[in-house]
Each structure stands twice: as C-alpha cells, then as structure tokens.
Amino acid sequence: MDINERADKAVELKLSGRYNCSQAVTAVFADMVELSDEQLKKLTAGFCVGMGNLEATCGALIGAGMIAGLLTDGNGTLKVTRNIQETFRNRCGAIRCKDLKNVTDGKPLCPCEDCVRNAVLILGEVLGL
Numbered sequence: 001m002d003i004n005e006r007a008d009k010a011v012e013l014k015l016s017g018r019y020n021c022s023q024a025v026t027a028v029f030a031d032m033v034e035l036s037d038e039q040l041k042k043l044t045a046g047f048c049v050g051m052g053n054l055e056a057t058c059g060a061l062i063g064a065g066m067i068a069g070l071l072t073d074g075n076g077t078l079k080v081t082r083n084i085q086e087t088f089r090n091r092c093g094a095i096r097c098k099d100l101k102n103v104t105d106g107k108p109l110c111p112c113e114d115c116v117r118n119a120v121l122i123l124g125e126v127l128g129l
Helices: 003-016 021-027 037-043 059-071 077-092 112-127
Strands: none
Touching: 003 021, 003 112, 021 037, 021 059, 021 112, 059 077, 059 112, 077 112
C-alpha cells in the first residue's frame, strides 16, 4: 500500500465513526510496526478531540508522532516529529484541534478528515515512505 492509499484508508476509517483521528492515522501503519491494529487502537483511544478532549494538539498529529517513534525506533524521533509538526502547521494552518476546528466563513480551518489525510501524507514525506 503506498502512502496515498494509506491516507485514503485513514480517512475512510475516521469517517466510519469507529476510529478517532489518532486511531485512524496509526491503524494504517499497523503492517509496518510491531503492534496490531487493535493494539494501536487501544493505545490511541484517548487522543481524540485534541489530546483527551482538551482541544489541544490534534489527535491525527499525535498518531503520526507515535508511528514516527516506532518507525525510527526512537532514534532521532524528536527531530522527525518536529518536522512533521511544522509541515502540518504550514499545510493545515494550526496544530491545535481547537484552532483547526475554528469555523470561519462557514467552514473549519481544516476538517478532521483533512487533518487525518495530511498527518499520514506528511509522515510519509518526512520518513520517505
């Protein structure tokens, strides 16, 4: 599965209502890490609506950071995660859920499904997947 297919699948999972943003992002990388889809889903269950419903850091971005840690085996992960965050902020306009969901001109800055898609794509770009 290429990175675009992973992004499409993550959006599909999010829109199904069975996965939150963080879960959708991590689930599509289950085949690349040592955790199953179900384990990743449990691990990321609390990272919705901006880090535990606090409208803080976007759950999709948190999921991307978790996968980055697993794929880099913890080596250089801080730099990778920082790059993911900066790219996400540039592409989506913010990294906080509250800001991303802020409605102006009748639509949010970046809808959840776009945050999920971008988190997967950016992770792929940064890690060369």
